Amino acid sequence: MAATSEFFPGRKRSRGVMMSPIEVVPCAEQDLPRLFGLAKGDFAAFPGWSDRRVLEALGRDAVFVARERDQPAGYVALRPEEGGVMVIEQIYVAPGHERRGVGHMLLSYAEGYAIAQHARTLRIVVEDDNRPARDFYRRSGFVPVDVEVFERVLPTAG
Numbered sequence: 001m002a003a004t005s006e007f008f009p010g011r012k013r014s015r016g017v018m019m020s021p022i023e024v025v026p027c028a029e030q031d032l033p034r035l036f037g038l039a040k041g042d043f044a045a046f047p048g049w050s051d052r053r054v055l056e057a058l059g060r061d062a063v064f065v066a067r068e069r070d071q072p073a074g075y076v077a078l079r080p081e082e083g084g085v086m087v088i089e090q091i092y093v094a095p096g097h098e099r100r101g102v103g104h105m106l107l108s109y110a111e112g113y114a115i116a117q118h119a120r121t122l123r124i125v126v127e128d129d130n131r132p133a134r135d136f137y138r139r140s141g142f143v144p145v146d147v148e149v150f151e152r153v154l155p156t157a158g
Contacts, residue, residue, distance in 0.1 A: 022073055022102060024109040027063035035065065035075050039092050048127070057089040064109055066093075066102050073097040076106040078113060084120035085151075086113070091124070107140055115154050122152045 027035070036058055043049050057063075061077040074093040081087055088110055093102045114122045125148050126133050134150070142150035 022068045074102045076110045086119035088124040
């Protein structure tokens with residue numbers, strides 16, 4: 001199941017540059033080392049980074065990759081919890097793909113997946129000092145339910 005970005009349906013011009021369509025597809029096994037390498041390159045120096053935790057999530061969770069020209073533009077990893085909760089374990093936008101709708105597209109795909117899995121809420125943990133991410137989730141309909149936990153109540157499928 002691939003979704004072409006509502007932001008780039010087909011090729012469009014943005015500031016005079018032709019842009020390729022971005023699609024979200026299920027992660028293939030061969031994508032995992034590349035996704036891990038991209039995320040580690042950006043975040044390994046930050047407090048809280050854990051190779052083991054990231055590798056576990058990539059291997060265990062439902063992972064979907066945003067692709068542009070067959071290259072990863074980002075990914076989202078989701079896992080179900082009890083009580084009808086779907087947790088976004090990781091969401092990542094690759095360098096060079098920021099501010100192009102990739103994060104919104106991954107979040108929309110995650111929401112659709114969660115609804116299809118009959119989840120009632122979508123949850124994400126966001127560090128208290130990560131203002132840009134917190135603002136992004138608020139604009140996307142999430143509300144804080146704890147110091148670092150944001151949730152969005154999902155519409156029911158069918």
